[in-house]
Amino acid sequence: MEGAAMSTQGSEGKSAINAEPFGHIEVLISRLLRAGVVISLSMVAAGLLLMFIHHPGYLHSVMDLQRLTSPGAAFPHTLREVVSGLLAMRGQAVVVLGLLLLIATPIMRVAVSIVGFVLQRDRAFIVITSVVLALLLVSFLLGKVV
Amino acid sequence: MGLLAYMSPLEFILTLFCISVVAGFIGSLIGLGGGIVIVPVLTLLYGIDIRYAIGASIVSVIATSSGAAAAYVRERLTNLRAAMLLELGTTSSAISGAFLAGVLHSRRLFLIFGVVMGCSALAMLKRLENRAAPAAPDAWADRLHLHGSYFDEVQGREVSYRLCHTRLGVVLMYGAGMISGLLGIGSGALKVPAMDLAMRIPIKVSTATSNFMIGVTAAASAGVYFSRGDIDPVIAAPVAIGVVFGATAGSKVLPRADNRLIRMVFVIVLLIIAAQMIWKGLR
Numbered sequence: 001m002e003g004a005a006m007s008t009q010g011s012e013g014k015s016a017i018n019a020e021p022f023g024h025i026e027v028l029i030s031r032l033l034r035a036g037v038v039i040s041l042s043m044v045a046a047g048l049l050l051m052f053i054h055h056p057g058y059l060h061s062v063m064d065l066q067r068l069t070s071p072g073a074a075f076p077h078t079l080r081e082v083v084s085g086l087l088a089m090r091g092q093a094v095v096v097l098g099l100l101l102l103i104a105t106p107i108m109r110v111a112v113s114i115v116g117f118v119l120q121r122d123r124a125f126i127v128i129t130s131v132v133l134a135l136l137l138v139s140f141l142l143g144k145v146v
Numbered sequence: 147m148g149l150l151a152y153m154s155p156l157e158f159i160l161t162l163f164c165i166s167v168v169a170g171f172i173g174s175l176i177g178l179g180g181g182i183v184i185v186p187v188l189t190l191l192y193g194i195d196i197r198y199a200i201g202a203s204i205v206s207v208i209a210t211s212s213g214a215a216a217a218y219v220r221e222r223l224t225n226l227r228a229a230m231l232l233e234l235g236t237t238s239s240a241i242s243g244a245f246l247a248g249v250l251h252s253r254r255l256f257l258i259f260g261v262v263m264g265c266s267a268l269a270m271l272k273r274l275e276n277r278a279a280p281a282a283p284d285a286w287a288d289r290l291h292l293h294g295s296y297f298d299e300v301q302g303r304e305v306s307y308r309l310c311h312t313r314l315g316v317v318l319m320y321g322a323g324m325i326s327g328l329l330g331i332g333s334g335a336l337k338v339p340a341m342d343l344a345m346r347i348p349i350k351v352s353t354a355t356s357n358f359m360i361g362v363t364a365a366a367s368a369g370v371y372f373s374r375g376d377i378d379p380v381i382a383a384p385v386a387i388g389v390v391f392g393a394t395a396g397s398k399v400l401p402r403a404d405n406r407l408i409r410m411v412f413v414i415v416l417l418i419i420a421a422q423m424i425w426k427g428l429r
Binding site: 025026027029030031033034036037040041044045047048051052058059060061062064065066068069070071073075076077078092095096098099100102103104105106107109110113124125128129131132135136139140142 | 150151153154155156158159195197198205209211212213215216217219227230231233234237238289290361362364366367368369370372373374375377378379380381382383384386390
């Protein structure tokens with residue numbers, strides 16, 4: 001009896017959802033993350049397919065796997081190499097572009113959050129989130145130098 | 147040697163995809179990001195160089211985070227404001243950690259990774275008995291409006307909670323981010339106990355918030371790993387795709403999951419892998 005009374009009380013509690021002003025940003029961030037994941041993974045999958053079309057030997061050759069995954073393997077790891085690989089329609093370059101987009105998704109999420117906080121006029125969090133974004137961009141630039 | 151010597155690229159990609167689904171599922175449930183499974187699998191099972199394994203695991207962390215967070219944020223399990231404040235600590239330290247990894251020797255990385263995993267397991271085991279105590283008043287949490295609430299499906303009601311020790315939390319996140327950059331793990335194993343034990347955030351919110359943050363932490367160091375040539379597309383591609391499938395499934399399970407059982411199983415798995423990594427590092 002008491003348990004039943006508790007559970008009806010519980011279902012009423014659910015109506016209190018979205019009481020806080022942050023509600024819209026949650027939907028925005030959630031959609032951005034989903035879109036970033038879907039687009040980037042589609043590119044990764046397409047790139048893999050392209051790789052197998054260009055190199056049918058990859059379907060059964062054991063030697064190829066060792067060459068592709070051992071230290072010193074040749075794959076694009078600068079933006080210039082990615083671009084030239086894309087122009088040559090190389091599967092690995094398409095995969096790397098998809099992976100870079102996946103890596104960029106959390107960074108875009110931070111940028112979108114700043115916009116959200118500006119709309120809310122939340123000064124403290126505009127500063128906090130901007131510093132996080134700046135640190136992220138610095139890390140990318142530092143990576144290029146080294 | 148590992149399985150690498152007996153497989154074609156196709157077999158490698160298919161098997162790694164399946165393992166990554168499991169890694170993403172577990173990672174999204176416990177807030178660890180899947181890297182904690184991916185690195186030992188790649189190095190111990192396949193015999194892949196630790197640097198490529200860490201590069202792939204950085205990608206897997208971002209994939210788990212974005213895949214699961216899309217659901218957790220919408221269901222308001224994630225504490226967005228706390229996450230963004232704590233990201234100050236994790237992003238700044240991840241940069242320094244990634245540079246250290248290029249300097250340190252591979253064998254030492256195994257050893258450090260093993261010890262970190264062992265400590266994470268013990269911290270998680272401790273949490274089984276640790277019941278939530280009322281939060282101490284914290285002016286920073288009040289000023290920044292970090293307190294929150296979420297709907298708990300197991301309890302069937304809206305649960306309100308208050309945060310404390312905000313500044314200690316940011317410092318702990320700096321340490322967690324440093325280890326994340328060093329080892330290419332999401333460091334959720336360090337973030338979740340910090341949020342749970344120090345800041346008194348409910349377990350499910352800690353897990354979901356950790357899941358949200360690890361993507362940004364990993365992205366901060368991913369640029370360094372990419373330009374150093376540690377992200378091999380043939381290895382990272384099946385990991386990224388598999389992990390997202392697993393994480394999406396995991397995000398549907400967490401709101402209804404029995405935390406104690408999952409945690410116990412994972413602690414055991416973690417301890418076994420930690421012992422293997424330490425053994426490989428000492429040999």
